[in-house]
Amino acid sequence: NISTMEECKSKKLTLGEPQLAYDGKWLKYYNVPFTSENGKEGIWEVCGKFPPKMKTSEGSDAPAETPKFGGVIIFPIATDPETNEKIILVEKIFRIPVQKYCIELPAGVRDPHEFDATVTALRELKEETGYIGQNPRVTSVVRSDPWKSTASHAQVFVDVDLTLPENQNPVAELEADEDITPMWLKVKTLKTELESLAKELDADIDQRVYAWALGISRFL
């Protein structure tokens, strides 16, 4: 649909072809030339696993069925069998870029053969925490840090039934470079739970789980 394509172009900026500036093993770094309305020329720096948005099927090499999510963010929700309260599974994970433990939602990158975010979410949840999830619900695909990154994530809510036999002694399948510990926190008081845990562990909190917690607490 050409009119839609036109609408999503910037009214103020004209872009040139992205130039690969540095090709890491995982991350790629691009310079994107732009010209502003008043003729100012510049370069925008972009980082990501993927190049700046490929042309869509209107005129390009990317197949029409290319999934629009590069990864998933998982919200694993359970009912505490003892208290009957809603709880959410977060991870204490050591992050080399910040050289510190962070408290985050489980997450992961799409495998090339995965075209359905619910498949990626259930697989990553099992690998990272050992838990078997059910009833995955995908919300809109979102942008993680569109200022500098091409990353996109499907947000997938997953139920975890803690009464199931297979969820009694969950065993993660971690890589040697993954230092991850799953932890259940109460949904209702998630903001203060996160803050207490971060202080106790000298950890930082990821913005996405914290923003959700702020919403839950009606923090205004």
Add this chain to the structure above:
Amino acid sequence: NISTMEECKSKKLTLGEPQLAYDGKWLKYYNVPFTSENGKEGIWEVCGKFPPKMKTSEGSDAPAETPKFGGVIIFPIATDPETNEKIILVEKIFRIPVQKYCIELPAGVRDPHEFDATVTALRELKEETGYIGQNPRVTSVVRSDPWKSTASHAQVFVDVDLTLPENQNPVAELEADEDITPMWLKVKTLKTELESLAKELDADIDQRVYAWALGISRFL
């Protein structure tokens, strides 16, 4: 405090010195060597405006008073004078990395002389939207994408009084490369407001405002 420093080191990973791999104008790329518990050696790729966490005042060049936030994410909250409902100011902003408009919270980078996130938040809000904010409240500093990035943001809630004379005809001070349009959305129904607006504008939604909206809507 040495014991705290020890605790925040990974139990499974030993890190080497970050090596600058590519030095862009804004973004820098680092390779961080690591060795895992079982002797596996590898390189972790890191991207950000800042290098991987500098040593703290326990033994380094970074002054003790260095602020721990690299930028701010702003939640500008107002009461609609007509309906008396809570509303939040978001931005439609063209993002070169994703080559599309995104719907995001106002945000910005700390100026070198700014040591208080509320100062950065009020300045950026005025520059990007023209609105004068009041009563800034800072929540925990959070990590935006600690998988690959050194970025950290203070989340600052700001009241905007729409009855003030100075907020009647707000004028932004945009750079030539900024294509930003502020828009007010209802807090109570933010999730559906964001989804409708994204569809209407063929825009993507930023993960942080969407996660907050999911929390507000009690989406589980």
